[in-house]
Amino acid sequence: xxxxxLSATVRFKxxxxxxxxxxxxxxEAAGFDLHAHLPDGKIGIPPGERKLVACGFAMQLDPxxxxxxxxxxxxxxxxGVTVVNSPGTIDSDYRGEVKVGLVNLGNTTYILxxxxxxxQLVICALPRTAVQILEDDEELDETDRGxxxxxxxxx
Numbered sequence: 001x002x003x004x005x006l007s008a009t010v011r012f013k014x015x016x017x018x019x020x021x022x023x024x025x026x027x028e029a030a031g032f033d034l035h036a037h038l039p040d041g042k043i044g045i046p047p048g049e050r051k052l053v054a055c056g057f058a059m060q061l062d063p064x065x066x067x068x069x070x071x072x073x074x075x076x077x078x079x080g081v082t083v084v085n086s087p088g089t090i091d092s093d094y095r096g097e098v099k100v101g102l103v104n105l106g107n108t109t110y111i112l113x114x115x116x117x118x119x120q121l122v123i124c125a126l127p128r129t130a131v132q133i134l135e136d137d138e139e140l141d142e143t144d145r146g147x148x149x150x151x152x153x154x155x
Contacts, residue, residue: 010067010123011060015097019056022121031070031120034100038114045104045112050084053118054151056098061092061123069100075118077099083119090121 012021016039022032037056045051061067067090071082084103100119104110112118134140145153 008062008065008123008125010062010065012093012127013058013060014056015058016056021057022055023147029143033072033117034069034098034113034119034121036112036116036118038112042111042113044109045081046109047080047104047107050101051102051112053112055098055100055118058095058097059090060095061090063092064126064128065126066090066114067098068124069098070120070122072117072120079110081110081118082100086108087122088145122136 005057014038019037020035022034024032034055038053041141043051043053059067068088069083069086069088069090071086076082081102084101088101090098098121102112102118
């Protein structure tokens with residue numbers, strides 16, 4: 001198979017012997033599945049409630065990359081459980097335990113079992129961004145949209 005034009009390395013370190021490391025379910029999967037590490041057993045997430053769920057591992061990304069924590073579509077659609085700050089960002093200089101903020105938008109308490117796949121981790125390249133501060137007498141470039149906000153393009 002040809003090498004992908006963008007390549008990065010991510011290093012995973014298990015923090016607990018029984019923690020499951022992130023894994024891709026297929027060669028072309030965009031994300032790595034993240035598993036709940038619940039050493040005390042299952043937990044419930046009542047409707048409307050949020051829980052910060054540990055994954056039992058830490059990671060290291062190459063500089064210039066971030067890890068985006070995104071919902072798993074099946075969990076979100078079938079159970080109403082999603083990532084509360086989607087997408088969550090893991091910066092390349094963070095070395096602590098990866099945790100996922102989940103929220104239950106469903107109508108019943110969701111029982112989360114140890115090892116359940118709770119989110120996905122997508123590694124994304126970040127361009128180095130230069131910042132320019134305009135003086136009071138300078139203007140931003142004009143566009144057809146201008147300052148039209150939410151819904152201004154017709155949807």
